[in-house]
Structures are given as structure tokens and as C-alpha cells.
Amino acid sequence: MFDGMQRRVVSLWFPRLASDRVLRRRLVNGPFVLTLKQQNANRIYCLNAQAAEQGLHQGMSYADARAFCPALQSCTADPQADMRFLHILRRWATRYCPWVGMEGEDGLVLDVTGSAHLFGGEEAMLADMRGRFARAGLWVQIGLGDTRGAAWALARYNEGVAASGNMLTALKSLPVAALRLDEKTSVALQRMGLRKIGTLAAAPRAPLTRRFGPGLLLRLDQALGAQPEAITPLSDPPHYxxxxxxxxxxxxxxxxxxxxxxxxxxxxxxxxxxxxxxxxxxxxxxxxxxxxxxxxxxxxxxxxxxxxxxxxxxxxxxxxxxxxxxxxxxxxxxxxxxLPVQQISHVSDHSKSRLDDLITRLGTRVGLENIQRFLPADSHIPEHSFIIAAAAYSNPSSGWSILNPRPLYLFPPEPIAATGPHPPARFRWRRMSLTTGHATGPERIAPEWWHQDESWRSGLRDYWRVETTQGRRLWLFYTPQNPGWFVQGEFA
CATH class of the missing domain: 3.30.1490.100 (DNA polymerase, Y-family, little finger domain)
Known part of the structure; x- marks a missing residue:
């Protein structure tokens, strides 16, 4: 803050920030809205000017909106992308002054004290802002005053510039909601007949404090300049x-x-x-x-x-x-x-560090994405009981939680000639004649109805572990609904 210089604050409000961000890359002629699921219903999150002219509003059910406007076009909202875009605008706004802060989810606040003359004065600076935002396809409302509260109120309720000095003159005709009050307090004041800021400022302060607490008068004093309100600029992320x-x-x-x-x-x-x-x-x-x-x-x-x-x-x-x-x-x-700081123990395991370094060395040759590991998945279906993930972007699991052992080698089911619900005494598999020595089972596995897997359309499977006299230990299954025997795996 410069000594002896009146503080001046600019508030930038982007009422259509989300829709403007999307429409910058997507050309749409006509009403357009962004929708978001709220309270178990798909509701309007943001809308463009054409949609507002059709009588649509934020929070309206999307089904009702389509009934009012059949030609309505829509897209799913992305609040996180909107916030990232607002952070980009905040950084861009530092061209006007170094002190730029966030104002909720759709606004910025700038302390332009001592910097307006660099752009030819306040009016020229605001005109430059409007021109640049218009060329960028962003709708903005701007307020300028001596305080943060006054600039916020002007941007949202009476876009314009308040002359330096008495903020009450510029704000007295605005509704009390312009003081950044919650809806409950604003409605209660209107029921008492205190609808304008000028009327509220002239009312006795003691009864207001007893009924609404100190927060109401604090907002009033901040807007009028009787109480200070800081603007905290966001620092740029660390540059490593x-x-x-x-x-x-x-x-x-x-x-x-x-x-x-x-x-x-x-x-x-x-x-x-x-x-x-x-x-x-x-x-x-x-x-x-x-x-x-x-x-x-x-x-x-x-x-x-x-x-x-x-x-x-x-x-x-x-x-x-x-x-x-x-x-x-x-x-x-x-x-x-x-990478938060961790407690150092006298028992250290260097094996994981050596494995990570090995993956890094191999990744420099073949690519980290090509070094993969198997991880357990929450499914009792053999084909769905594991996933393959890049080793560099996943953590090893302690193992599969299964009641029955699974074969080391798993392959697509291969049919064999056999009948009956019990494992055959003799059968041929891969041009080999095998004799069953011992069989353990069955383990019945039912298909998962929520997965559209063609290989499981035959229904139930009864799995058997078969040890042959030739030394092969195979995993066979029988399909009761469509009788047949198959080999799907081999134990080590």
C-alpha cells in the first residue's frame, strides 16, 4: 500500500464462467447449458445468454428445461476444470497489478492502488479489461471502489465505478444482499423493512447486533471502509x-x-x-x-x-x-x-528401493509403461481375477485372497472329449493321452450377470483339480447347462 494514496479495488465477476469456457472451443448457435447431477436430479449448472432469454435459470431441472426449450443443447459440467481456468485468469490478471486474489468460484479481486495510471487511468484500464475479455469470449461484470466489499457489490448488482471517497453514496441504493450476506440474513432484513444498504446503515446498530450478531455490521463496515479487509494474492506454484x-x-x-x-x-x-x-x-x-x-x-x-x-x-x-x-x-x-516425510526405523528394507531403481533403469530402455505387473482384482471369475498395470504407477499387492488354489498357467478353455459330471478316467489333451490319478472338486463358479462375457454365456462351471499319472496337474471344468469338459489351466 502506498502512503497517502487512497486504496482502489477492482472486482471481476464471471457469471457464465463455466459455459464460456466450454463455448470457447465449441461453437454453438442457440441456447446452451451445462448440467450437473445435484440432489438426485440432473440440473442446470451454468447457461449462456440465449438460454437465459428462454426463461431458463441455474438450478432448474434439465428435464423441465428441455420441455421449455426443445432446441436446448447441453454438455456435462466440469467444476474442477472451471477452477483451473479461473486460476489461469488470476495469473493473467497480474498484468494489471501484483495483488490478485480469488473471489469464490467465479470471481477475482484486484488491488489496483497505484497501478491504474499505467493504463491511462481507471476508465481506460477497465475498458482494456472489457475489451480483452470480450475478445477471449468471456462475459464479465466489473466493479471498482475503495473497498473490496464495495467493488464486489458493484460488480454483481450495479456494474460501474464508485468515486473515491464516500462509499455509502455509491452503495445506498443497492439491496442488502450486496453486502455478501447469506440468504437467511438477507431475507430476515427485508422482512424488517431494511431492503437497501442506505436504510441498513441508518438503522440503530445495537438491535441489529443483538439479533444478527457482529457479522452483519462487519460486512457493512467492510464495504463502507470503516473496517479493513485484506486481499490475499495466491502465490504461483513452486518452480522446481x-x-x-x-x-x-x-x-x-x-x-x-x-x-x-x-x-x-x-x-x-x-x-x-x-x-x-x-x-x-x-x-x-x-x-x-x-x-x-x-x-x-x-x-x-x-x-x-x-x-x-x-x-x-x-x-x-x-x-x-x-x-x-x-x-x-x-x-x-x-x-x-x-512425498511426505516418513518416520525412520532401525529396520530398513532396501529391496523395494532396489526394485524401483531397476524398473527405472529398464524403463529408460523400453519405456516405463512396458514394464508391467499382475495385480489382484475383486472377481471370482478366473479370467477377471487379475489386472495388468504398469509397475511404475502401481504398488505390489500382498497376494490374492482365494479359498482354493489357482493354476500358475491360465489359458482359454480347450475342449476335451468326455461325458458325465465327474472327471474322465482317460482323455486326450494336446495330442497327449492322459489318465486321471486323483481329482479334487468340484468348485462351482457362477457367471457375473453384470459383465457381458461371451465365454461365460454357457452358465455355471464346476472346476476340478486333476492330477494325472503322467505328471500333469490340470484345471478342468464341466458345464452342466451345456454338457462338456474343458481344460483351462495347469498347476506348476
Missing amino acids: AVRMTLPDSIGLLSDVMAGTERLLAQLCTKLKAQEMGARKLCMTLRRVDQDCQQVELRLARPLRDPQRILSLFERGLGEIDAGFGIDQMRLEATGVEA
Whole structure:
């Protein structure tokens, strides 16, 4: 805040932020709404101007909206994407002033004290804002006043600029809801005849405090400037990158590794301060001829241990063409994940760390996505009892929770010639004549009706573990509803 300078605050309200964000990429002519499931019904979350002209409003049932407007077009809302878009707008708004904060889920607040003259005055600055938002396809309402509360009220109830000085003159004709009151308090004040801010400001304060508490008069005083209200700007997310400019060019692998070690120590210090770990690292090496070489390292687990990461970098750095020498090194963690501090125990298990490092080394050659593991799935159907996931993006499971053993090798069912509900004494499988020595079962498995699996359309299956005299231990099943025998697996 500048000494002796009147504070000035701008409030930006985007009443159609969600629909404007979608319509920026999707051309729609006519009424358009975004829907979201609320209270067990699909309701309008946001709508464009054409939909509002048809009498539709936020919170309206989508079925009722289609009845009013048969030509209505819709799309599913994404509140998280809307919030990310608002954060982008917040960062863009720092071109007007450094102090930019969030105002709910659809607004921004800017402390433009001392910065309006850089754009030719307040009116010129607001005109520049409106022009840029209009070209971006965003509908915005702007309010400017001495306080955050006054700017908020003007943006939402009477778009305009309040002259510096007495805020009561600019706000007295606005409804009491413009003081950022909850609906219950606003309705109660209207029933008492206090519908305007000017009327509320002239009313005795003691009875209002006894009935509504101190919050009502605090909002009034904040809007009029009698009580201060801070604007807290959001800080930009941490940038995990370090750089080193060398006085003399280098080209030996040992020198590059030494520089990488120093950069990793600085980067891991930043990561540790934020309790984050790197999942993807990019080393950029600038040569003296201004050409750049890059080495990317993708880790199987988030790490911030400089020594472990350094050894994983060695293979990629060894393939760099240093040319006439390298004079600058830049290391950036382009992908990070949370890595909270953990309690250190006297019993340490290094096997998991060694496995993660092995996956990382193999991933640099074949790709992390191509190193996969089997994980148990919640299904008693043999074909559905496991899933295949990338080892770098999943954790190993303790094992399958099953009552009966399962074969080590599982393959599509192969029919054999046999009849009757009990395992055959002799049968041929894969051109081999086999004799049943011992059979255990049956284990009856019913199909899952919620899965449309063609291979299980035959109905129930009775599984048997059959040990043959030739040494084969097979998994056979019989289908009672469509009599037949099949081999589906083999035990080790």
C-alpha cells in the first residue's frame, strides 16, 4: 500500500464462467447449458445468454428445461476444470497489478492502488479489461471502489465505478444482499423493512447486533471502509528448476556428472522443503555453438535422493554429444508428486528401493509403461481375477485372497472329449493321452450377470483339480447347462 494514496479495488465477476469456457472451443448457435447431477436430479449448472432469454435459470431441472426449450443443447459440467481456468485468469490478471486474489468460484479481486495510471487511468484500464475479455469470449461484470466489499457489490448488482471517497453514496441504493450476506440474513432484513444498504446503515446498530450478531455490521463496515479487509494474492506454484552457467566449457562425462550432482543437490533441497518428490526430470545441456541436448529421466517412484537419482542419470548423460563443449546446464523436475516425510526405523528394507531403481533403469530402455505387473482384482471369475498395470504407477499387492488354489498357467478353455459330471478316467489333451490319478472338486463358479462375457454365456462351471499319472496337474471344468469338459489351466 502506498502512503497517502487512497486504496482502489477492482472486482471481476464471471457469471457464465463455466459455459464460456466450454463455448470457447465449441461453437454453438442457440441456447446452451451445462448440467450437473445435484440432489438426485440432473440440473442446470451454468447457461449462456440465449438460454437465459428462454426463461431458463441455474438450478432448474434439465428435464423441465428441455420441455421449455426443445432446441436446448447441453454438455456435462466440469467444476474442477472451471477452477483451473479461473486460476489461469488470476495469473493473467497480474498484468494489471501484483495483488490478485480469488473471489469464490467465479470471481477475482484486484488491488489496483497505484497501478491504474499505467493504463491511462481507471476508465481506460477497465475498458482494456472489457475489451480483452470480450475478445477471449468471456462475459464479465466489473466493479471498482475503495473497498473490496464495495467493488464486489458493484460488480454483481450495479456494474460501474464508485468515486473515491464516500462509499455509502455509491452503495445506498443497492439491496442488502450486496453486502455478501447469506440468504437467511438477507431475507430476515427485508422482512424488517431494511431492503437497501442506505436504510441498513441508518438503522440503530445495537438491535441489529443483538439479533444478527457482529457479522452483519462487519460486512457493512467492510464495504463502507470503516473496517479493513485484506486481499490475499495466491502465490504461483513452486518452480522446481536449477541452472548452472560454466566459466569454461566442459565435455568429459565425469565433469558433466559432477555438475549434475551439484544441480541435483540444489533441486532436491527445494523438493524436500515442499515435501515433494520428482517423477520426471529433464536435463538441458547448452553447447557453445548454442545447440541444446536434452536428457529425460522418468522415475518409477517419486524421489528426492540426489545420489540415487545421479546413478540413474549416468546412462543418458553418457550418450550426449558435447560438441565443442558445454557451457550451461539446466535441471528441471517436470513432473512431481507428494512425498511426505516418513518416520525412520532401525529396520530398513532396501529391496523395494532396489526394485524401483531397476524398473527405472529398464524403463529408460523400453519405456516405463512396458514394464508391467499382475495385480489382484475383486472377481471370482478366473479370467477377471487379475489386472495388468504398469509397475511404475502401481504398488505390489500382498497376494490374492482365494479359498482354493489357482493354476500358475491360465489359458482359454480347450475342449476335451468326455461325458458325465465327474472327471474322465482317460482323455486326450494336446495330442497327449492322459489318465486321471486323483481329482479334487468340484468348485462351482457362477457367471457375473453384470459383465457381458461371451465365454461365460454357457452358465455355471464346476472346476476340478486333476492330477494325472503322467505328471500333469490340470484345471478342468464341466458345464452342466451345456454338457462338456474343458481344460483351462495347469498347476506348476
